[in-house]
Amino acid sequence: xxxxxxxxxxxxxxxxxxxxxxxxxxxxxxxxxxxxxxxxxxxxxxxxxxxxxxxxxxxxxxxxxxxxxxxxxxxxxxxxxxxxxxxxxxxxxxxxxxxxxxxxxxxxxxxxxxxxxxxxxxxxxxxxxxxxxxxxxxxxxxxxxxxxxxxxxxxxxxxxxxxxxxxxxxxxxxxxxxxxxxxxxxxxxxxxxxxxxxxxxxxxxxxxxxxxxxxxxxxxxxxxxxxxxxxxxxxxxxxxxxxxxxxxxxxxxxxxxxxxxxxxxxxxxxxxxxxxxxxxxxxxxxxxxxxxxxxxxxxxxxxxxxxxxxxxxxxxxxxxxxxxxxxxxxxxxxxxxxxxxxxxxxxxxxxxxxxxxxxxxxxxxxxxxxxxxxxx
Ligand code: EPS
Numbered sequence: 452x453x454x455x456x457x458x459x460x461x462x463x464x465x466x467x468x469x470x471x472x473x474x475x476x477x478x479x480x481x482x483x484x485x486x487x488x489x490x491x492x493x494x495x496x497x498x499x500x501x502x503x504x505x506x507x508x509x510x511x512x513x514x515x516x517x518x519x520x521x522x523x524x525x526x527x528x529x530x531x532x533x534x535x536x537x538x539x540x541x542x543x544x545x546x547x548x549x550x551x552x553x554x555x556x557x558x559x560x561x562x563x564x565x566x567x568x569x570x571x572x573x574x575x576x577x578x579x580x581x582x583x584x585x586x587x588x589x590x591x592x593x594x595x596x597x598x599x600x601x602x603x604x605x606x607x608x609x610x611x612x613x614x615x616x617x618x619x620x621x622x623x624x625x626x627x628x629x630x631x632x633x634x635x636x637x638x639x640x641x642x643x644x645x646x647x648x649x650x651x652x653x654x655x656x657x658x659x660x661x662x663x664x665x666x667x668x669x670x671x672x673x674x675x676x677x678x679x680x681x682x683x684x685x686x687x688x689x690x691x692x693x694x695x696x697x698x699x700x701x702x703x704x705x706x707x708x709x710x711x712x713x714x715x716x717x718x719x720x721x722x723x724x725x726x727x728x729x730x731x732x733x734x735x736x737x738x739x740x741x742x743x744x745x746x747x748x749x750x751x752x753x754x755x756x757x758x759x760x761x762x763x764x765x766x767x768x769x770x771x772x773x774x775x776x777x778x779x780x781x782x783x784x785x786x787x788x789x790x791x792x793x794x795x796x797x798x799x800x801x802x803x804x805x806x807x808x809x810x811x812x813x814x815x816x817x818x819x820x821x822x823x824x825x826x827x
Pocket of ligand 1: 498503
């Protein structure tokens with residue numbers, strides 16, 4: 452399964468093409484739009500989200516809400532394009548408007564300008580923008596449907612915002628409540644503190660990142676490989692999650708914590724009852740030897756603060772070479788809730804790809820039958 456994304460943040464539309472979906476997979480457009488709306492929600496977002504109301508338009512690969520087995524092409528329109536047409540249109544655009552040369556530390560601006568030989572960072576930031584992730588949410592929600600036919604579910608929550616952290620442990624079922632709260636957090640007291648901090652940061656023209664936990668329930672053992680380094684499930688998942696804008700680190704299970712503990716406090720003892728293997732702990736986060744081990748997969752992701760600060764940092768003007776204050780664009784204070792939805796979606800798409808590589812199957816019936824034959 453492969454996804455190609457295209458589209459500029461203020462261009463006409465965002466577009467995706469998924470190749471490799473089996474036929475006869477039910478497509479739930481309402482569900483896709485629900486996740487697109489969730490991606491736009493959450494405390495700390497900026498004015499852009501008041502303009503956009505993301506909805507998917509399927510162009511090909513689906514007939515009467517069922518996949519055909521052909522490439523699935525879809526679009527999400529940018530409503531803001533109406534305000535940017537004169538600047539962003541593929542032809543006849545006035546490229547002297549809304550230029551950005553006071554490059555923002557932490558953004559793609561400076562390196563992108565050098566690499567692509569442009570003089571206006573507009574040509575870089577439009578594509579580097581996290582707006583692209585709307586496409587990944589659409590693809591991820593379709594992948595979620597594929598996985599749910601096999602009994603695999605994905606969920607998550609925001610564990611921390613800018614150092615304010617919830618250290619409680621939750622069951623998979625409890626995670627569902629997160630989406631009902633302002634910051635997709637589960638502990639009200641921690642969330643209230645985080646909301647207060649976001650308000651303070653906004654006052655100071657600053658931004659925040661945070662911590663997100665993603666969990667996968669119901670995936671049988673043996674996905675990934677201990678035989679080939681490039682098929683290790685942890686490597687594949689971490690690489691995919693790190694491709695999400697602003698994600699700077701991913702831990703599997705205990706993650707960095709493993710480095711500070713002795714072996715008996717890190718590895719999960721194995722028991723057997725009625726011929727069924729089980730563990731009482733899941734410090735490995737559901738992956739051992741590069742393969743799923745049948746336990747929940749637990750991934751904790753670190754998001755950096757958004758690099759567009761309303762009180763810009765010191766920088767250099769790319770055109771003049773003079774010291775400057777970084778450009779300030781309209782910006783979110785935090786997009787941590789958006790990131791939570793995006794990371795769930797990217798996990799879904801990545802796992803669907805791993806599953807389809809192992810099982811093959813041209814139609815959904817074949818995929819389900821083959822999955823049933825696997826050991827737990
Ligand atoms: C983004 C800047 C902001 C964000 C945007 C990502 O957009 P604008 O410059 O239009 O205000 O809101 O995110 C989205 C539009 C989105 O839908 O997530 C950036 O520079 O990365």
